[in-house]
Amino acid sequence: MLRYLCAIVLALGFCEATDAQQFAHSTALHFPPAFNEYTNQLAIEDIDNDGDLDIVFANGSGFFSASQMQRLRIYINDGTGVFTEESSTRVGSHTSYARDVEFGDIDGDGDYDMIVANDFNSPADLFINDGNGFFTDVSATQIPQLSLSSSHAAFGDVDNDGDLDLWLTKGGSSRFGSGQAQLWENDGTGFFTNVTTTQVPQQLIDSPMDALFGDLDGDFDLDMIEGHRDVQSKLYINGGDGTFTDETSGNLPQDDNTYSWDLGDLDNDGDLDLLGVNSNPSNAREVLWINNGSASFTNMTTTYLPNSSNPSVDDNDSKFFDVDNDGDLDFVIGSLGSTERICVFNGSQFIWNSGLISSIGDSTMDIEVGDMNGDGTLDIVTGQGESGSFANRIYINSGPADTIAPNFPAMEQLADTEDTVGPYVVRVKIRDGMTSDHNFFMQERAMVVTVDGGTPTDIPLIWSGGDVYRAEIPGQPGGSTVEYAARSTDWAGNTGTSAPLSFEVIALEFFTRGDCNDDGDFNIADAVALLSGLFDGLGFSTECADACDSNDDGILDIADPVATLSTLFSGAAPLPDPHAVCGVDPTDGDGLDCPTSVCP
Secondary structure (H helix, E strand, C coil): CHHHHHHHHHHHCCCCCCCCCCEEECHHHHCCCCCCCCEEEEEEECCCCCCCCEEEEEEEECCCCCCEEEECEEEEECCCCCEEECHHHHHCCCEECEEEEEEECCCCCCCCEEEEEECCCCCCEEEEECCCCCEEECHHHHCCCCCCCCCCEEEECCCCCCCCEEEECCCCCCCCCEEECEEEEECCCCCEEECHHHHCCCCEEECEEEEEEECCCCCCCCEEEEEECCCCCEEEEECCCCCEEECCCCCCCCCCCCCEEEEECCCCCCCCEEEEECCCCCCCCCEEEEECCCCCEEECHHHHCCHHHCCCCCEEEEEEECCCCCCCCEEEEEEEEECCEEEEECCCCEEECCCCECCCCEEEEEEEEECCCCCCCCEEEEEECCCCCCCCEEEEECCCCCCCCCEEEEECCCCCECCCCCCEEEEEEEEECECCCCCCCEEEEEEEEEECCCCCEEECCEEEECCEEEEEECCCCCCCEEEEEEEEEECCCCEEECCCEEEEECCCCEEECCCCCCCCCCCHHHHHHHHHHHHCCCCCCHHHHHHHCCCCCCCCCCHHHHHHHHHHHHCCCCCEEEEEEECECCCCCCCCCECCCCCC
16 A cells, blocks of 8 residues: 555655665655755765765746745765755755755865855856855855856866856846856966957857857867857857867757756767767757767767657756666656656667656756765756746665776876976876766775886875876976876776876986086187187087087177186186076076087
C-alpha cells in the first residue's frame, strides 16, 4: 500500500521513491522542508571548507516582469548528504531577483567567494567568503554599479594574470530584453573594473540566457559561448589578453532558442564540444555540435542523439557526467513540465534510459551533479521554478562509485629561457567524469616541479576557468633543468598525474667591457685590437662590438682605446659589463650586443 501511496504523492516530494532506479528521489531524507520559492539556478561547492559539498539556490520570482524578491537559500551539508538551511547566518537578510549564483576565489585567499546575477534592472551582488562559509556583501565597493537584468555570470581569468575576472549577461528591462554583455577585470584583490567598451564586441543581444567560458580553439586562453533565447548564440574568441572578437559566423551552426550550453569532449579527441538545450530552431530539441579543434563546430545531433532520445519538450539545463563509470561522458537533462532524462553513451550514440532516475514531472530550471553524501558517486540536484510547487530536489545515486582518475588532455610546453627571475607561467587542462561551471570537484591539485633531478616541490595550481588551471613556477638559476607535471585528486579520491614536461634555464655569460679581442682578458692587447680595427682597416670582431665600446657611448671610435688605456694604466680592476650579456640585447639600448654564437 505504501508503494502505491508514494506513487500518488511522489511528485509533491512528500515521500521517497521505493523502486530500483539508480538515481532515487530522496528529497525528504536530505533536504529541509521546501520553501516553495522560485529557484532559477543553483550552485554546488564546499563553501565552508569542511570537505563536503554545500548548495546555494538563487531565488526570485517573476518571468517577464518582477514579482517578489526572495532569499538566497544556503544549504549546509553535514557530511552525509543531510542539509540544514543556514541562509540568514551565512548571508544575512539579503533578497533579490536572483537568476544565477557562481563561485570563485576572487581575492586569492583559497576560499570560494560568490557572485549573484539579478534580473529586472537590478545590479549584481558580490559576496566575500571569510573562509568558513560566512559571506560579506561587498557589492557597493568592489564591482561596477550597473542595472543589468542579468541571467548568468561566469568567472574566468581572461587575461592570464592569475586572478578571476567576470562575464555577466545583460538584458533590457528583464533578461528577455536586449543588452550588452559585460566584462569586468579583477585587480587581483577582488576589485573589478568595467572593460566592456574596449574588450568586448559592442552588440545589443536579445534574451541572453547562458554564458560559459572554455578554451574552444586550443590555445589555453578562455573563449566565451553565450546562449540566447530568441536569436543565434554567440562565439567570442579571446585574443589572449582578454580582448574578444565575434567569431560566430561560419563557426556555429544555426540555433535560436538556447537556454543552456555545456562543454565536454564527446568524441574523445581532446577538444571541447557543445551540448545545447532547447537549441534546435525547428523543434526545440537538444543539439550536439562537434569541435574541429579550432572553435569551428559541426552539427552532429542526428549522429550522436537520435530523436527517440531527444523529444521535443521544454528543457532548461543539462550536465555531463559519467553515469556508469566507463570512462566516457553521459548527460542528464533537466526538464520543465516533464521528467528528467539521463542519456548514456553506448560507444556511438547517447541513448535515453528512462529507468535510471525516479520519474517525476516538475519544473526544473537548473540541474547540477556532485557527490553530496560522500559515497564516491555523483548525485543529482535540481532547482524548481516558473510553475508548480517549486520543490527543489535531490536524487541519490546508488550506482558504481567513481574509480577513474582525472586526466590531462593538454599542458603548455614552456620554451627554454634566459630569464632567471621568473615566474614561469604554465597552464594545464584537467578533466574528470563530470562538468559544471566550475569544472569538476577536487580534493587537491598541484603542479609538481623538480629542478635538476632534486626533490619535487608542489606549486599551487589555480583554477582559471573552464577546465584550465594555472601555475607560477619560481625563477631558477642559469643552467637549471626544470621538470613539471600536474597532479589532481578528484572528490572520490582518485589521483592522476600528467606526463612531465621540461625546459632549460640558459646560463648567460657576462662579458668584460673592453675585452675587444674576446679572449677573456682585459689588457693592452684589447686596445691594440681596437686601434687596429679602427686605423689599419683590418677590422675586428664586430660580433662582440659592445665589449669594444669601452666608454659605453654607443659609438666605436678613438675614444674607446683611449678609455681602455686609461683604465689599464689607472690600475682599476675590469668589471663585468652591467648592461649587456651574451645573447641579450643590452639594456643601454645602443643596438650592440654579444651573441651567444660567438661568446664562450
